[in-house]
């Protein structure tokens with residue numbers, strides 16, 4: 001297959017996949033939301049969860065984006081150095097976003113700085129956002145697609161502390177973020193915490209943290225203990241769905257870390273809302289693919305048509 | 311039993327509702343957000359839609375326009391942006407029910423108390439549910455403001471759930487919650503700060 005053909009296939013598959021990921025929540029998120037729902041006791045919270053689930057069912061049935069804010073598209077990618085079509089991936093994915101904006105449809109959310117005009121197709125300067133990681137010995141491509149909504153991006157922050165502030169600075173950063181703007185970001189949230197050497201790598205790690213499959217833990221036992229303690233602590237605050245007083249503020253807290261300079265503790269905190277639209281698709285070198293995040297993915301992809309196919 | 315408010319809404323219909331109560335709305339619900347408030351409150355224009363005893367929704371919908379306008383998607387937008395103008399808007403128009411996302415501040419709760427209105431929250435991120443309760447679009451005013459800012463008059467059927475966040479006594483759920491969470495934060499983070507107090511110590515080599 002030449003590059004042009006590969007680009008067409010990638011774009012057309014990704015356009016349908018974006019439709020799938022905008023209209024469905026991943027299986028692990030749905031299961032977690034069910035757990036959270038069962039832990040809420042007051043009537044108002046039950047009403048809110050009923051609304052969440054009815055909305056999700058309707059979205060699926062009517063094939064419409066479950067939240068009106070389909071955000072900006074972020075692609076977190078792991079590509080094998082031997083994947084044959086590395087050169088066309090960015091173009092193919094941008095094309096898929098452009099087409100999905102009309103075929104799904106997605107809300108037109110993208111504005112370039114300084115032009116301050118809506119681009120109309122969700123493609124803009126460095127948007128969709130691409131994050132690359134390269135695996136030396138593999139020949140496949142894994143794409144994590146994430147719809148970054150306005151409300152859930154607002155609370156995010158990263159800050160560098162002095163070692164004398166200690167690990168307490170991490171705890172405080174998490175509680176400050178969730179109790180301030182986090183309560184408006186449609187809880188229950190998935191809280192990503194990135195610990196790094198400086199502001200931007202902590203921020204990137206905080207994103208990678210919330211993209212992890214729910215309930216997985218950091219490899220270090222102390223970090224894993226902190227993940228659980230933070231989750232339990234946040235869930236004692238009485239926040240609940242929509243920040244309207246209930247039991248569960250956070251579905252999970254995930255931590256990712258890198259080494260740090262002896263003189264700094266860098267902390268990034270990023271929150272994802274209950275509508276955690278995080279879809280994973282894996283392409284083999286012949287562009288056959290699998291979608292591990294939704295049990296009805298195969299059926300959806302079979303029944304859906306890209307702009308090209310129409 | 312479902313508590314349903316039907317437009318036109320009288321003061322009696324809403325006077326006993328308290329923050330946290332869940333209601334549904336039938337009849338008419340009309341969108342109006344930043345520009346509508348600016349025109350009515352700051353530019354002194356007469357609102358072409360009579361909100362007296364009616365309901366407003368802070369929202370910028372997606373409408374498929376044609377011979378018949380069709381509501382594609384409607385989700386509430388953050389009400390707090392209207393905070394500076396809402397009390398005067400209530401006074402000028404006589405609107406009884408305000409629907410939005412997130413809370414509003416003390417200015418609005420004072421307005422609700424003085425002029426007899428309530429603010430309700432429709433759950434965020436539930437756009438498909440919201441549009442499923444819209445039966446049709448009956449009219450549009452101030453279309454020149456653009457699709458999100460225009461006044462879209464919707465016929466709705468049991469639109470909700472709507473959770474009362476400000477009641478006619480001026481109780482304000484979100485203002486109260488903010489205080490509550492600030493206190494809770496200090497209590498809840500302390501045990502975890504204690505847990506990590508020795509995390510800076512060098513781990514023993516295994």
Ligand code: SF4
Nearest residue numbers: 067149151186273435
């Ligand atoms: S925070 Fe998430 S669920 Fe809520 S409106 Fe924004 S994108 Fe939708």
